[in-house]
Amino acid sequence: MTEERAGTDGSADAVRGRAAPLPPYPSSAGHPLFHTVHSMRDVFGFRERAMADHDLIRIKLLGPGDVYHLGHPDYFERVLLNDRDHFRKSEDFRIAFEGGLVAVEGDTWRRQREVLQPLFSRDSLRDYADGMVDAIRRRRDHWQPGTRIDLAAETSDLTLDVLFATLLGRDLDVDGDREIRTAADRLQHWFAPTSYPLPTWVPTPARRRFKRGKRRLQSVASRLLDAAAADPPADPSEADDLLSLLVALRESGVESEALTDDRLRDQVVTMIFAxxxxxxxxxAFAFYALARHPEVRERFHAEVDALDGPPTITDLDALDVTERVVTETMRLFPPVYTIPRETTTDVIVDGYRIPEGATTWLTVDRVHRDPRFYDDPDAFRPERWATDLRERLPDFAYVPFGGGPRTCIGRQFALMEAQLALATVGRDYHLAWPDDDTDDPPRRLGMTTRMEPGTAVRVVER
Ligand code: HEM
Known part of the structure; x- marks a missing residue:
């Protein structure tokens, strides 16, 4: 696949690049209103039809303008690694996270990443392990056998419990702290498909929810920082969680410019959401997949039952099946289903022109199900990861955590948490899915894909 075709054959098109293909509908249907309405109705279906014969297409939306969808590992590698200076973080990140790590660029990003990296080192993860396991057990004990739980809400609560018990150094009330939990949920709404395609001045209900949630989360973050500032560690190297690290850096004066009060708050907001x-x-999707695949569940149960006692960090190496369940779940249902960027200049990708300032979306979920890279791509088959698949896959064909320098800082944290959560719950309970015959789990799209709120599963004692 060519990266830059400009000038290769001397024709005017080759020099300037061709216009990217539009969805394959009659040309009279290439109007932004038509694309906007279809995207609002069924964003995945519309995009899938459009990309049936193309790895790069353009969808015309009323709000963001032409959005370029890129669906090949080579494109991902170019955007995230080799040509990343021409693809910066999009405005959407700045709207949601302002000066937080996930949104900033250049030297500010480099410095922030350097400062925050120690919180995710191997040693730090080891220190979090007990807090993580305790928080998971508290949540599991909150589930009563024989009752139904809202899987989306409970897994969201569980991961917030874990985040607070570890990175934020404070236990949340299992059945309370609703203000934090609701606010943390609402940043999602910026990307709601029913609202995202519209111009930003349209005050959709989703956008109003987003704004309220963001304000609340910012005030929660400021309060957490104020509380931590009452007892700051003498030196940043003594900090053992995010809040104490941030206040110690501020107190030490070293980072005064990079870490203004607003920036500190933005880091906390970013970590709580991301x-x-x-x-x-x-x-949530791993539990869905386990419920739907009894033969995999049997192997998973055999593995967790063979542990000496309740799972701890030292058991992670023995949890091969569990690890493959998590890996395969994130292939089929990548939480970050699309990675947005914005071009800093005109670029030509495979002969197609993408103008400066255009929104580009890397379609992670499409590449993860591309039959050119995965056999039987729609099937949940964790055992595929027990083969030499990883070595055979092209680079950037499995990217649930992104790639290149901006790859997820919390990758190991998340993998450890997901495995410990599955194993801890799986030793005692099976989460039974309602008897419907659809193969697609109920999903809701926002900044990430999520399990549809209100999806009830039954807690069955094993
Ligand atoms: C299964 C769980 C997770 C998934 C699928 C995930 C996915 C991602 C992806 C795809 C990116 C790259 C975004 C981009 O390039 O634009 C990213 C970045 C990031 N993630 Fe995660 N993430 C997960 C868990 C976590 C956790 C647990 C944390 C923190 C505790 C975290 C914090 C971040 C931050 C701060 C960034 C920005 C890094 C940077 O720009 O340097 N993530 N994540």
């Missing part, structure tokens, strides 16, 4: 919602989705 650190819980994605992992909740991975865990």
């Amino acid at each position: 650190g819980h919602d994605t992992t909740a989705t991975a865990i």
Whole structure:
């Protein structure tokens, strides 16, 4: 696949690039209103039909304008790694996270990443393990055998419990702290498909929810920082969680410019959102997949039953089946189903022109189900990861955590949490799915894919 075709054959098209294909409908249907309405109705279906014969297409939306969908590992590698200076984080990140790690660029990003990286080191993860396991057990004990639980809400609560018990250094009330939980949920709404395609001045209900949630989450973050500031560690190297690290850096004066009060708050908002919602989705869909595949469930149960006692961090190496269940779940249902970027200049990708300032979306979920890379791509088959698949896969064909320098900082944290959560719950309970015959789990799209709120599963004692 060519990266830059400009000038290769001397024709005007090759120099300037061709216009990217539009969805394959009659040309009279290439109007932004038509695309917007279809995207609002069924964003995946519309995009899938459009990409049936193309790895790169353009959808015309009333709000963001032409959005370029890129669906090949080579494109991902170019955007996330080799040509990343021409694809910056999109405005959407800045709207949601302002000066937080996930949104900033350049030297500010490099410095922030350097400062925050120690919180995700191997040693730090080991220190979090007990808090993580305790929080998971408290949540599991909250589930009564024989009752139904709302899987989306409970996994979201579980991952917030874990995040607070570890990175934020404070236990949440299992059945309370609703203000934090609701606010953390609402950043999602910026990307609601019923609202995202519209111009930003349209005050949709989703956008109003987003704005309220963001304000609340910012005030929660400021309060958490104020509480931590009352007893700051003497030196940043003594900090053992995010809040104490941030206040110690501020007190030390070293980072005064990079870490203004607003920036500190933005880091906390970023970690609360990025650190819980994605992992909740991975865990919820893994339970869905286990419920739907009794033969995999049997192997999973055999593995967790063979542990000496309740799972701990030292058991992770023995949890091969569990690990493959998580890996395969995130292939089929990647929580971050699309990675957005914005071009900093005109670029030509495979002969197609993408103008400066255009929104580009890397379609992670499409590549994860592409038959060119995965056999029987729609099937849930965790055992495929027990083969040499990883070595055979092209680079960037499995990217649930992104790739290149901006890859997820919380990857190991999330994998450890997901495995411990599945194993801890799986030793005692099976979460039984309602008897419907659809193969597609109920999903809701926002900034991430999520299990549809209100999806009830039955807690069955094993
Ligand atoms: C299954 C769980 C998770 C998934 C699927 C996931 C996915 C991702 C992806 C795809 C990116 C790259 C975004 C981009 O390139 O634009 C990312 C970045 C990030 N993630 Fe995660 N994530 C998960 C868990 C976590 C956790 C647990 C944390 C923190 C506790 C976290 C914090 C972050 C942050 C701060 C970034 C921005 C990194 C940077 O730009 O340097 N994530 N994540």
